[in-house]
Amino acid sequence: MIDITLDMEQYDCPFIDASDECAASFSASQWEFDRRTDCLETRMIAEGADRDALDNALEVLRTHPHLHEYELLSRRGAAAHIRTTIDETAAMHTIRESGGYVTGPFHIEDGSELWHVGFDREDGANGTLSRLERDNEFDVVSRRSVELADLRGFVRNATAAMTLIEGCRDLSPTERRTLEVAVNEGYFESPRGATLGTLAERFDVSKPAVSKTLRRGQSKTISRITEALEALE
Structure with missing residues (x-):
């Protein structure tokens, strides 16, 4: 398995737009992709620099053209737990179509998103990164080959x-x-x-x-x- 961490700037992601416009961040606590509708359902922890910043960020989300569903699950001060359904982004589509998969939670702040993605083979990882470069801005934060023993140890x-x-x-x-x-x-x-x-x-x-x-x-x-x-x- 090839494990890659990307610092990604997407131009069609509601969370990135909200974090870029407001002093707020988003961290995924759960995510599930629906192949029938090409939508991503997430539960996110949203945190603002203060209550007003969080209010503004959530408003950007609610009115974003790529957001389908929004539900405020709980809130305390400048932090909230939300459920959303968004369109599949172009970068997400490229990774999925190339055989890639998410291996860790998303974290979005200051207009960029930290992704943890995996690939079964080196050529799949290399080809995907090349295709991502055409329409996205990103940095490879880390890349490593994970052996079976490492995977077993992680799970255990x-x-x-x-x-x-x-x-x-x-x-x-x-x-x-x-x-x-x-x-x-x-x-x-x-x-x-x-x-x-x-x-x-x-x-x-x-x-x-x-x-x-x-x-x-x-x-x-x-x-x-x-x-x-x-x-x-």
Whole structure:
């Protein structure tokens, strides 16, 4: 399998137009292509720089000529979960007709879209990229050949990966930021590049307070790492 990540600018994609006109981004949580109608149904997480930016982006979507269906599933502040059905884009058609397939979620921001696509053979990947160049602007962010052993490992280790992701989500904003700063400034290195005192000054709290935050964050992440290791075994 040839796995390629593309940074794509499409001229007929509602999400790209909305992200280009407004300070908003879109990330796919689910997608399904209907071959009977040549339409793509997606569930997207839409995020705006603020509430007004999100309102503007969703309005661009609702009125876009290539959008068929729109449903607001939920919303909180400057983030929303939406369901849409859009026309097949020209780039999507080229990839599908050439035997390519989507291997990961879309992410759209600032007028471009990050695609993860796969091909079974090198010649199929090369031919598709050549055809895409005729009508699209894109950069190949990464390209690699994935062997069967790698695919098996990815599938088998998906549970472990999700466990680690959930561990990150368990962290409060304060715990996450404290751990990030502690790692970046060398608190866990030997010799230490930072101390409890310097971290306390950075966050304008007492040393016992920053120590407690670090212990909570470490406890949450280490317990998830242990669960992930058990899943790998």
